[in-house]
Amino acid sequence: MNDAGGKLTELQIMAAASSTLVENGYRQSPAPLGEEWTAQFARVFEDPYSVVAVAVFPTWAELKDQWTAAQASLISAMSQSISSADPKVWEGYLVLLTPSTAGTDRAILDSIRRDTSRTRKLVATGEELRRVVDIEEILGPLLPLEANAQDLMIPEDPLESLASLPAVRGIPLAAIERVVDAFRNQQPILERLNRAGGNG
Amino acid sequence: MRIRTLTIEGFRAFGRSVMLDLDAEAVVIVGANGSGKTSVFDAILWALTGKVVRLGGVEAPVLSMWSESGEARVQLALMGDNGDAVDITRGYDGRKSRMTLTVGNEQVPDALAAGTLVKYLWPVGLNNPDASDALALALTRAVYLQQDNVRDFIDADSDEDRFRAISELIGAGAVTQLQSAMERSRNQWTRATTAMSQDLLPLRERVAFLEADLDRLSSPGPDAKLGQEWPAWLESCVSAGVEARELPPWSSPVTANVGEEIMRELGAVERQMHRRETELQNLLAELRSTPQPPVPDIPKLNEEVSRLRAEIEASRLRLVALRQEAAERSRQETVQAEQVDDLRRLAAIALRHLEERCPVCDQNYDRDSTRKRLEGVISSAAPVPADTDGRAVAEVAQSLSSLEAQLATREADLETASQIHRDITARATSNRRRLADLGFADPAGAPEQWLEAELSTAREKLQDFVELRAQGERLLVERARMAEISRRGEVETELERARLELAQLEGSIAQRESTKDLASKIIEALRSAGDELVRERLRAVEPVARRIYRRIDPHPAFTTVHLRSWLLRGRGHMAPQLEDPISQTLTEQPGLVLSSSQANALAVAIFLAVNLGVGNLPLDAALLDDPLQSLDDVNLLGLIDLIRRVKQQRQLVISTHDRRFGQLLARKLRPTTDGRTVVIELRDWQREGPQILQQSLQPAERTFQVVA
Numbered sequence: 026m027n028d029a030g031g032k033l034t035e036l037q038i039m040a041a042a043s044s045t046l047v048e049n050g051y052r053q054s055p056a057p058l059g060e061e062w063t064a065q066f067a068r069v070f071e072d073p074y075s076v077v078a079v080a081v082f083p084t085w086a087e088l089k090d091q092w093t094a095a096q097a098s099l100i101s102a103m104s105q106s107i108s109s110a111d112p113k114v115w116e117g118y119l120v121l122l123t124p125s126t127a128g129t130d131r132a133i134l135d136s137i138r139r140d141t142s143r144t145r146k147l148v149a150t151g152e153e154l155r156r157v158v159d160i161e162e163i164l165g166p167l168l169p170l171e172a173n174a175q176d177l178m179i180p181e182d183p184l185e186s187l188a189s190l191p192a193v194r195g196i197p198l199a200a201i202e203r204v205v206d207a208f209r210n211q212q213p214i215l216e217r218l219n220r221a222g223g224n225g
Numbered sequence: 226m227r228i229r230t231l232t233i234e235g236f237r238a239f240g241r242s243v244m245l246d247l248d249a250e251a252v253v254i255v256g257a258n259g260s261g262k263t264s265v266f267d268a269i270l271w272a273l274t275g276k277v278v279r280l281g282g283v284e285a286p287v288l289s290m291w292s293e294s295g296e297a298r299v300q301l302a303l304m305g306d307n308g309d310a311v312d313i314t315r316g317y318d319g320r321k322s323r324m325t326l327t328v329g330n331e332q333v334p335d336a337l338a339a340g341t342l343v344k345y346l347w348p349v350g351l352n353n354p355d356a357s358d359a360l361a362l363a364l365t366r367a368v369y370l371q372q373d374n375v376r377d378f379i380d381a382d383s384d385e386d387r388f389r390a391i392s393e394l395i396g397a398g399a400v401t402q403l404q405s406a407m408e409r410s411r412n413q414w415t416r417a418t419t420a421m422s423q424d425l426l427p428l429r430e431r432v433a434f435l436e437a438d439l440d441r442l443s444s445p446g447p448d449a450k451l452g453q454e455w456p457a458w459l460e461s462c463v464s465a466g467v468e469a470r471e472l473p474p475w476s477s478p479v480t481a482n483v484g485e486e487i488m489r490e491l492g493a494v495e496r497q498m499h500r501r502e503t504e505l506q507n508l509l510a511e512l513r514s515t516p517q518p519p520v521p522d523i524p525k526l527n528e529e530v531s532r533l534r535a536e537i538e539a540s541r542l543r544l545v546a547l548r549q550e551a552a553e554r555s556r557q558e559t560v561q562a563e564q565v566d567d568l569r570r571l572a573a574i575a576l577r578h579l580e581e582r583c584p585v586c587d588q589n590y591d592r593d594s595t596r597k598r599l600e601g602v603i604s605s606a607a608p609v610p611a612d613t614d615g616r617a618v619a620e621v622a623q624s625l626s627s628l629e630a631q632l633a634t635r636e637a638d639l640e641t642a643s644q645i646h647r648d649i650t651a652r653a654t655s656n657r658r659r660l661a662d663l664g665f666a667d668p669a670g671a672p673e674q675w676l677e678a679e680l681s682t683a684r685e686k687l688q689d690f691v692e693l694r695a696q697g698e699r700l701l702v703e704r705a706r707m708a709e710i711s712r713r714g715e716v717e718t719e720l721e722r723a724r725l726e727l728a729q730l731e732g733s734i735a736q737r738e739s740t741k742d743l744a745s746k747i748i749e750a751l752r753s754a755g756d757e758l759v760r761e762r763l764r765a766v767e768p769v770a771r772r773i774y775r776r777i778d779p780h781p782a783f784t785t786v787h788l789r790s791w792l793l794r795g796r797g798h799m800a801p802q803l804e805d806p807i808s809q810t811l812t813e814q815p816g817l818v819l820s821s822s823q824a825n826a827l828a829v830a831i832f833l834a835v836n837l838g839v840g841n842l843p844l845d846a847a848l849l850d851d852p853l854q855s856l857d858d859v860n861l862l863g864l865i866d867l868i869r870r871v872k873q874q875r876q877l878v879i880s881t882h883d884r885r886f887g888q889l890l891a892r893k894l895r896p897t898t899d900g901r902t903v904v905i906e907l908r909d910w911q912r913e914g915p916q917i918l919q920q921s922l923q924p925a926e927r928t929f930q931v932v933a
Contacts, residue, residue: 052932071932073897073925074869106931112892113930135781141858145866152807166776166863170769170837170870183349183396183758184403192753196746204747208352208403215407215414219740 033154038122039066039081041160046070046077049168059098067095069102075116076103077167078144082123085130085150092121092137096144117144118167122160126151184208226311226346226844227876228269232300235292236271237264240913242293248304249901249921251872251894254880255887256907261915262880263372265905266850269878270369272301272313273346273843274361275322275339279371288319291912295319303844311345346843352399359393360843366390367835369848376828380816384798388759388790391799394839397758401797404751411744418737421730428727435720442713452476458696462487465686465693466494481704488697495690501663502687505680508659512673518649521642530639533632540625547621551614565605572602756792759799763788766838770801773834776870777863779826779856782808783818786830801831822855829853829864837874846876853886861886869893896924 033041047053051070058067058078070077078099082088096119107114127134127150138148149163161168184205188198200218207217227248234242238261245265256262267277271287280286288297296318303311312327326338333341343356350359365371366378378387392398452475463469467490473479576599583590660672663679767788774786783803790799803815812818815827829852836847849868853861871877872894879894881887891904902922907915 052929054932069931071929073928074893076931102931111925111930112895113925115892131781138778139857139859141862145859145862162772162775165772166778166866168870169873170772170867183399184352187400187751187754190754190757192757193747193750196743196750200743200747204407205403208406213413214410215740215744216410218744219414219737 032151033124033157033160035066035081035083035124037157038124038154038160039068039079041157042079042081042120042122042164043068043070045161045164046079046167051077051167054102058095059101061094062098067098069099075113075118075167076107077118077120078102079120079122082121082125084125085123085127085134086125088121088123088148088150089130089133089137092119092146092148095119095121096146100143118147119144120147120164120167122149122154122163124151124154226306227304228844228846228878229302229304229310230300231265231268231272231302232298233264233268234296234298235289235294236268236287236297236299237261237289238910238914239264239268240289240291240293242298243914243917245905245917246903246919246921247876247878249903250876250896251902252876252878253887253890253894253902253904254878254907255884255890255904256880256882256915257910258882260882260907260910262882262907263850266369266371266848266878266880268299269301269848270361270364272299272315273342273364274357275315275324276357276361278361278365279373288317289914291914293913305345306845313342349396349399350393352402353393354402359398362390362393363843367394367832367839368842368844368846370829370832370850370852372850372852375832375852376824378831379801379824379828384800385796388797388799391763391790391835392755392759392797394835395758395762397755397762400751400755400758404748404755407744407748407751411741411748414737414741414744418734418741421734421737425727425730425734428723428730432720432723432727435716435723439713439716439720442709442716454696455480455700458693458700459487461689461693462491462697465491465690466497467491475704476707478708481701481708484697484701484704488694488701491690491694491697495687495694498683498687498690502680502683504659504663505676505683508656508663509673509676509680512656512676515652518645520649521638521645523639523642523646526635526639526642530632530635533628533635537625537628537632540621540628544618544621544625547614547618551618554614569603569605572599575599576603752792752795752797756790756797759790759797762838763790763799766834769838770831770834773837773867774827774830776867777826777830777860779823779860779863780819782810783812783815786815786827787811788831788834789813801827803827822857822860825852825854826856826860826864830867833867833871837871844876846878847871849877849879851880851882853881853883865889865893891922895922898924898928900924 043053047070049072051072054069054071056069057063058069058080062080066082067078067080070079076099078095080088080092080095082091099117099119103114103117121137134148134150138146140146145166147163147166149159153159153163187193187205188196188201193201199221203217203221204214206212207214229248230244231247232242232244233239238259254262254265267280267287271277277287296316298314298316300312300314303313305311309329310327313324314326315324316322323335324338324342325335326333326342328341328345339357340351343350343360347356347360347363350356350363353359365374374381378390382390389398389401392401455475456472459467459470459472467487470483470487473483576596578584579592579596579599581592582588656672660666665672665675665679767786770786770788775784778784780803782805785804785806787802787804788799789802790797792798800813801815802811802813803818804811816824819827829849833847836842853864856864868877868879868890877894879890881890887904887906891902894902896902904920904922906918906920908918909916
């Protein structure tokens with residue numbers, strides 16, 4: 026986010042997109058997308074699955090006018106390096122970004138996005154690109170899923186960790202243990218609780 | 226846990242035995258509708274749970290009509306994270322099913338197989354009353370996305386169903402189960418406590434009754450002297466006519482009963498005495514109050530009556546004779562008068578016919594003298610009868626009447642006298658009988674005197690009875706007091722026991738109430754804990770769902786998904802929400818703003834989010850049965866790109882009926898540097914099953930080509 030306008034600049038967008046892709050296993054081509062593009066705002070990335078071109082336009086109007094050229098450049102780059110028999114030749118992705126807003130052209134934007142004739146397009150304008158994290162979100166389809174199953178592992182028996190839950194705080198630990206034990210052993214729960222004197 | 230192979234025989238679309246190689250990171254199953262794709266997924270589910278919920282949970286439909294062996298049999302080979310091989314074989318012959326489980330090289334006993342399998346695959350399900358159901362739910366909610374039920378989570382399920390399903394999946398189901406079990410236990414507890422409380426009232430009443438009873442019971446010590454009177458009193462009673470009996474000691478519990486018996490007998494004797502006294506008194510009074518009437522002279526009266534009757538008879542005879550005489554005389558007088566009349570009439574006739582000669586005898590006669598004579602005859606008077614007979618008869622009749630009147634008087638007197646005589650005789654007889662009844666068979670002397678003596682004696686005896694009875698009553702009262710004193714001890718003991726019981730019951734109820742209160746707190750805590758767990762898990766799952774949904778990107782405006790949970794009336798609810806971040810619009814009913822294909826995409830996104838968001842699934846796999854239908858190209862590509870990423874974390878088995886889409890999937894899911902992707906093509910289905918082509922895709926030779 027720049028200090029002046031409160032929105033991301035083209036450079037910031039490209040930098041964020043590049044770092045995001047590289048951090049997620051993409052390699053960046055040192056060359057620009059094509060001769061007509063500058064490496065500052067149009068770059069090529071590749072991972073084992075796919076080839077990704079990221080083009081950042083100063084304005085929505087330029088994006089609207091030039092996205093087909095960018096796609097042609099990507100197709101050209103891929104065809105030069107990947108044989109037509111290689112499945113990867115079908116795995117081209119074109120990321121079209123601009124810090125400016127599409128305004129009333131949302132339908133056009135959507136039509137670009139829906140055009141899957143040669144490559145899949147990921148399109149975002151200033152409406153969506155407000156923070157760096159928004160760029161990561163736009164690039165999401167190209168990134169590994171962040172769901173880390175290990176982080177979401179649940180204990181095999183959640184009753185073991187019941188007493189640690191905030192909701193259960195304030196209940197005597199012994200009472201919780203008796204209740205859980207009775208439940209596991211299919212014993213009358215309140216009977217067990219009562220045997221301890223009704224106060225846990 | 227990862228799937229290695231699946232062998233199917235006689236199951237659904239597979240008549241003959243087929244083994245599918247599923248030991249890959251990604252398996253793409255391609256086949257036209259009806260070729261058996263879904264049967265592959267159902268076979269996995271059936272092998273694991275013994276039921277296919279979408280088929281109604283019954284086993285009959287799983288058996289292929291063209292099974293070569295006549296049974297359905299599925300063998301599923303799994304591999305655990307630690308490399309353990311787990312083989313499940315399930316069979317169904319149309320009547321019963323069987324399952325064998327082999328872990329490593331050891332077969333688990335059949336009786337333990339189902340439980341062991343759940344323990345291996347879904348340990349949290351063991352907290353569920355039906356662990357197999359819990360496993361099936363976990364599989365169908367988070368592992369196997371069934372073609373027919375893709376949108377159930379969005380459309381068909383209620384908010385509570387979703388919450389319950391999520392709870393089960395993230396392990397909070399155990400907390401919910403515990404909560405439900407506690408609620409049931411608390412309800413039973415409350416009923417039992419209420420029943421106990423109902424026992425309080427009678428117990429309190431019993432204590433109050435015993436306290437009142439104790440107040441009423443005599444407390445001073447017994448009069449020991451009275452005990453000494455007891456034999457003497459009984460002896461007196463026997464003397465007075467009570468039947469003799471064995472005498473219980475004064476302190477005996479039966480004394481009161483014996484005393485009452487004696488008193489009753491005493492009463493009976495006393496009543497007899499009273500009756501005797503009354504009879505004596507009445508008899509005496511009667512003798513005194515009724516004067517002896519003079520005895521009439523009945524023989525004299527009889528004699529007089531006889532005399533009168535004889536006189537009357539004589540008078541009657543005389544009267545008859547007089548009347549006969551008078552009648553004869555009257556007849557004679559009548560004959561004389563008739564003769565006179567006849568002569569007169571003849572004289573008159575002769576007079577009229579006086580001729581010279583007698584016309585009768587034709588002789589000469591003196592005419593004058595004859596005339597004279599005839600005239601004399603005519604003028605002669607008829608004889609006058611004397612009335613002496615009439616007077617005599619009247620006199621006799623009057624005399625007779627007088628006699629009859631006298632006779633009537635005398636006969637009445639005789640009757641009266643006879644009645645008086647009979648009365649006297651009857652009274653005498655009655656008195657004799659009454660005296661005999663009183664025991665005086667042949668008394669001598671004036672009855673009034675000895676009746677008086679007897680009455681005096683009876684009254685003295687009665688007085689004795691009164692005293693005996695009074696003494697008996699005093700003894701009985703005293704004996705009752707003794708009993709009360711004895712009873713007082715019993716009541717004191719009973720009261721103490723009842724008070725103790727009451728205190729124990731009140732204490733027990735108070736403790737039960739305390740336990741119930743604690744249980745209620747725990748239930749509330751568990752309810753919140755369940756919600757807390759679900760919220761916590763949803764907080765972790767929601768970003769995954771959001772990213773997944775964003776990658777499919779089915780809707781141009783509603784691009785953000787939220788998974789919201791809340792408690793309502795103590796029950797957890799959960800629902801997906803969609804947000805348009807630009808307009809900051811939120812909808813709580815995605816089904817109303819999404820098209821059918823968009824809703825499908827959302828459902829798949831949530832399913833995959835749950836699949837990825839639950840770390841320890843029964844299988845580390847995502848089984849997607851033809852999930853991609855009616856999607857736009859861009860959404861389709863988005864979904865496939867997503868699935869490609871899922872492959873990095875889950876063993877992926879996906880089917881499609883679309884050959885082109887199958888090719889796209891094969892390409893997208895191809896192995897890159899290592900790993901394995903298998904493509905299974907089902908084609909040309911016949912009764913014995915489809916033809917199967919299995920192909921293993923190889924990694925590309927060069928990983929990077931554009932960027933060297």
